[in-house]
């Protein structure tokens with residue numbers, strides 16, 4: 001099972017999360033769960049094979065709901081060394097992906113592809129990159 005975990009207030013990151021999930025689900029045999037960080041069941045998520053984690057840029061950082069995910073999994077061995085990718089949306093500042101990637105390293109998830117960053121809502125190019133990101137994750141999780 002691949003978990004696509006995200007936060008979104010105005011829909012941009014949710015749309016990108018849906019595209020990542022779509023790309024992952026297109027890989028034969030892949031099962032995908034799309035869930036907002038605030039609604040995450042950590043015991044269920046701990047059994048996943050791989051994670052895509054996405055956030056809007058809030059004050060050049062991740063959203064609090066996404067930060068909470070990293071806070072909780074830091075000392076949880078069930079989340080270690082699993083394939084992971086990151087994605088984010090921003091309004092022009094574009095810092096969020098670097099923050100996400102540092103947090104992924106800090107909790108010892110295993111990045112398997114370069115993250116995807118989109119300004120505002122994903123356009124056709126962002127959609128293609130989002131789907132490709134999901135596909136890369138699902139291939140790595142096989």
Ligand SMILES: Cc1cc2nc3c(=O)[nH]c(=O)nc-3n(C[C@H](O)[C@H](O)[C@H](O)COP(=O)(O)O)c2cc1C
Nearest residue numbers: 008009010011012013056057059060089091092093
């Ligand atoms: C509280 C708040 C803080 C934000 N801070 C930044 C920022 O520092 N840099 C930036 O590029 N965009 C910033 N934005 C814009 C959002 O990152 C951008 O609109 C994003 O696509 C929203 O994602 P969502 O539609 O999934 O909620 C901020 C938005 C909000 C609501």
